[in-house]
Amino acid sequence: MMRYPLLLRSVLYRANTVFPEKEIVSRDFGGLFRYTYRDMFQRVSRLANALERLGLERGDHVGSFAWNNHRHLELYYAVPCSERVLHTINIRLFREQLVYSINHAEDKVIFVDEDLVPVMEDLVDELPTVECFVVMTDKPELPPSKLRNPISYEELIQDESDAYAFPEFDEWTPAIIGYTSATTGNPKGVVYTHRGLYLHCLTSLVGELGTDERDVTMPIVPMFHVNAWGRPYSDTWVGAKQVYPGSRPSPKDFCELISNERITYSAGVPTIWMGILQEVRNNPGKYDFSSIRVLMSGGSALPLSLTAAYQEELGVKLYQGYGQTETTPVTFVNVPKSSLDSLSDEQRMRMRTKTGLLLPGLEMRLVDAEGKDVPFDGKAMGELLLRGPWVIGEYYKNPEKTKEAFVDGWFRTGDIAMVDEMGYLQITDRTKDLIKSGGEWISSVDLENVIMGHPAVSEAAVIGIAHEKWQERPLACVVLRPEARGSVTRADILLYLEDKVAKWWMPDDVVFIDEVPKTSVGKFSKKTLREQYEAGQLGAGA
Structure with a gap:
């Protein structure tokens, strides 16, 4: 067979050759583009020609500091396909983490969306490797700026040739570098090769959650973090119409795009789906979701109550997926197997909230604290280990963290999980979030999901707090729906849980808060809640 390298230029080639007429829609600063x-x-x-004119060499790092839009999509192809490396900078990292990641990656040029320019202006004096900034805007002229050698994106490319000879090179060549959303310490760099991203694209063809050219997709998961779960590549490869929601999108913006552009497939974290559901509830009859074929949720556990609400109120299938920055990211998808067809509607709904099935091409293990394998019986819990062609082999310029993250060639995810006899994985918790009480483990994730089944609860996060006798006990931090605030009490929540969880799982207390703090990628920040508790900022339950 031909020694043909697996390069992202193949994805771009197919889209241009087979689907040249298909549409891309982007919510730009001045309207829809x-x-x-x-x-x-x-x-x-x-x-790509402009990158040559900027003096960028093969292998140089180019940063993007941007939302989900068409210019960011163009960077996803022009930079790696010209044998440079795109650093997708997470706009929600803390200031010191932004400075660290840009300097650690040694970015030479940064492309920045116009509304994010003030953030970069604040950092520019601490970024010695950055030679110039390209501002991505639809306005004809740039306002005065503190950026180093600023230039408009449209001005940069307007006089360039639209013919470019994309080079051929080794498929193991780096294409994208991203950084983990660190809760402590500095973010860790993760390099994605052309080969890994290409093979990850194949996941777009798997089961009901796969896409094809008849789909209209809207990646809500950000392009500045874990490659928008690979959607900019997989959806381009299959020729789907793509809709990008642009700068600072609200639940209202998402709902309007779903209705007006007839979205069939989208992917986002549970907090996004909660916001969209609330927008629909607040505006009955305003939005049409009938075009949706399926929605994918990931990033954190999918509450059963949310899955049921989408099915019952909107007639929409909402499924779970799983991945990490270190795994490109998708490794599990909850594809419904034919052997589940005989189950009742309620049983199938519960199965839908499981993390999912291992994607083709990957291998998994569950190991206990001593590193011994535990059985796939749906009961035994262990840390999830993974290996495969789109799982990292090391952290970028960080041998110490690399050593901690691998055992015998397997990547340690840090997640505790169970696998049932049918092969469905269920993440029970992060190793740092499991609650050890009286020698037994309590899954904060499972307890949260039960609490969020209460009709008055909007969000719930559970943390472990120190206990003299039991070592740790669960504390439930609950956000009530606006109409229930002041009327639902601590006793109401505990009464609701009595026949749904084991007695020793019952929270020692329930505190009501206005909002669960979130990480940079929309996950519940239990670290912040623990800090607030230790500082005496979480009051007693009502």
């Missing part, structure tokens, strides 16, 4: 895959290919070629 529409163009075709043929147009995108030409602009990517012009951008």
